[in-house]
Amino acid sequence: MNISDELFWLSYKNRVPLYTIVEVTYRCNLSCKHCYIPYSYRFKNELSKEKIFQLIEELSQLGGLYLTISGGEPFLRKDIFELISFAKQKNFYVVVFTNGSLINEDTVKKLVLSKVDRIEISIYGDKDVHNKFVGSDVFDKVISSIKLLKKHKIDVCLKTVLTKENINSYGFLKNLARNLDVVLKTDFVVLVKLNYDDSTLNLLLQDKDIKSLLKKERIVVKKMYNVGNNFFCSAGINVVSVSPEGNVYPCVGFSYLLGNIYEENFTTIWQKNAKLFVKKFLNFKKYKRCLSCSVKYYCRRCPAMCFIETSDIYGCSNVVKKIAKIYQKLER
Amino acid sequence: MKYKLNPHLAYRKIGEFLYVVDSKTSMLHKFNETAQLVFECIKKCYDVEEIVKKIVEEYDVDEKIAKSDVEEIIKEMQEKKLIEIKK
Numbered sequence: 579m580n581i582s583d584e585l586f587w588l589s590y591k592n593r594v595p596l597y598t599i600v601e602v603t604y605r606c607n608l609s610c611k612h613c614y615i616p617y618s619y620r621f622k623n624e625l626s627k628e629k630i631f632q633l634i635e636e637l638s639q640l641g642g643l644y645l646t647i648s649g650g651e652p653f654l655r656k657d658i659f660e661l662i663s664f665a666k667q668k669n670f671y672v673v674v675f676t677n678g679s680l681i682n683e684d685t686v687k688k689l690v691l692s693k694v695d696r697i698e699i700s701i702y703g704d705k706d707v708h709n710k711f712v713g714s715d716v717f718d719k720v721i722s723s724i725k726l727l728k729k730h731k732i733d734v735c736l737k738t739v740l741t742k743e744n745i746n747s748y749g750f751l752k753n754l755a756r757n758l759d760v761v762l763k764t765d766f767v768v769l770v771k772l773n774y775d776d777s778t779l780n781l782l783l784q785d786k787d788i789k790s791l792l793k794k795e796r797i798v799v800k801k802m803y804n805v806g807n808n809f810f811c812s813a814g815i816n817v818v819s820v821s822p823e824g825n826v827y828p829c830v831g832f833s834y835l836l837g838n839i840y841e842e843n844f845t846t847i848w849q850k851n852a853k854l855f856v857k858k859f860l861n862f863k864k865y866k867r868c869l870s871c872s873v874k875y876y877c878r879r880c881p882a883m884c885f886i887e888t889s890d891i892y893g894c895s896n897v898v899k900k901i902a903k904i905y906q907k908l909e910r
Numbered sequence: 911m912k913y914k915l916n917p918h919l920a921y922r923k924i925g926e927f928l929y930v931v932d933s934k935t936s937m938l939h940k941f942n943e944t945a946q947l948v949f950e951c952i953k954k955c956y957d958v959e960e961i962v963k964k965i966v967e968e969y970d971v972d973e974k975i976a977k978s979d980v981e982e983i984i985k986e987m988q989e990k991k992l993i994e995i996k997k
Contacts, residue, residue, distance in 0.1 A: 671920035
């Protein structure tokens with residue numbers, strides 16, 4: 579077993595919150611078509627700097643190592659650099675998810691000083707496709723941000739979600755990443771919005787496009803998943819998420835409330851409520867539907883998607899099942 | 911001689927080991943108890959002699975053995991680019 583696997587299993591076995599995603603704001607300057615955060619959430623209260631510092635401190639005591647700062651758009655917070663610097667002082671590996679439209683020379687200088695480990699920027703296609711997808715004319719700005727970050731030797735990674743609206747941009751994005759000398763992470767899973775509005779699912783790729791994408795990426799499809807009838811993931815076990823209101827969830831988009839850090843400290847929530855959740859979550863006998871499912875060996879079951887689509891942690895996600903069926907067909 | 915930590919490290923003690931990530935290489939490293947003590951001493955800007963003294967105090971070992979262990983750990987950390995000589 580390599581050290582990464584060893585650390586993963588050690589944290590899994592001992593319920594150490596190794597990976598945390600903190601959504602520091604719901605505010606955003608863009609309106610991406612697939613976003614799972616409803617527009618109305620932008621007006622909610624958000625975590626104070628002091629509360630985030632306390633959370634980071636507690637996470638470091640509990641063994642947390644990887645911290646992702648997400649949003650909304652994190653760079654809309656004026657104290658974002660203080661948050662990153664504090665997490666770095668506590669020896670976390672810090673990643674920031676951003677749309678890349680608010681980064682300039684001054685921002686990059688502050689990022690260098692903050693010692694951030696990686697910036698992940700969302701991009702959806704060429705200028706026309708990207709601007710249409712995010713609802714604003716920011717493509718050129720995003721490209722200049724990537725170049726600026728690279729110039730200052732900050733690790734940058736591009737991310738995209740391929741949907742019906744931008745599937746033809748896949749080749750463009752691969753070339754763009756190659757030309758900019760950055761990694762491109764690709765996904766095609768779209769989440770239902772946090773208020774259960776499932777209109778985002780209309781963006782989900784058609785079966786033929788998913789098949790073609792998997793073939794292009796030369797993803798070998800075999801019975802690699804759930805070989806041990808394992809329908810769980812790391813959510814709430816060594817992964818945790820905190821929302822801008824202070825709600826603690828097992829993972830991003832997994833709206834099963836474990837507690838709120840304004841009512842109890844994170845350590846108590848993690849050691850008490852999250853522990854109870856895990857006991858419930860790992861109750862193998864409750865997954866009767868999965869156990870008898872024809873595509874169980876191909877299913878990358880995402881409890882967050884299952885829960886948000888069915889309000890049942892043991893439920894079945896139509897989106898996940900659709901993808902599992904495609905995997906099954908591809909193997910044949 | 912003094913050393914300093916690579917500024918791109920993230921680390922945490924989990925169980926009995928210290929896990930160290932170098933964000934520039936994405937490599938993950940694992941330190942045992944003695945290596946952790948050396949790592950902590952380097953963080954506090956101890957020179958090699960002071961680190962050896964600390965090991966002798968902590969583990970009640972012969973100074974020669976402690977020196978050899980410290981030099982070996984430092985060499986390995988240097989090879990992995992986790993530390994460098996402080997100028």
